[in-house]
Amino acid sequence: MSLTSRIKPISYLKANVAEVLTKLNEQREPLIITQNSEAKVVLQDVTSYEETQ
Template sequence: MVNLTQDLKPISYVKAHITEVVDYVGDSRSPVVITQNGEAKAVLMDIESYEKTIHAVALSKLLHLSEKSAIDGKLIPHEKVKERIEKTLRQIKK
């Protein structure tokens, strides 16, 4: 969660204090919003939080596609999926 009093920094501050800002982001796991001319322009975040965010977005996309498939009637019955998996496993073992 962004703390606007602590995590909102002008680009000039970030340029002058980049090491401290990167250390803060890494230690606190809190993103820093970088502003330019008073407008939010970028977000600096630690790599672990970034990876979690990317994975969450990917999962959200998969869920959306699954929901759309269900709405469109493009579902595969459980037994057919099981048969396909078993067939694939038999082929791999050969």
């Protein structure tokens, strides 16, 4: 998956929370959330997160 498809505005997250969570768990690729056109957070599934710890 390309980096640009993994960058979404916070409004997208708010409108599609269930879909985002499903995709995070299935694809195991982080999602970058922007606010006011700036990257603010990275969402990641728990398994991937635990692997990095």
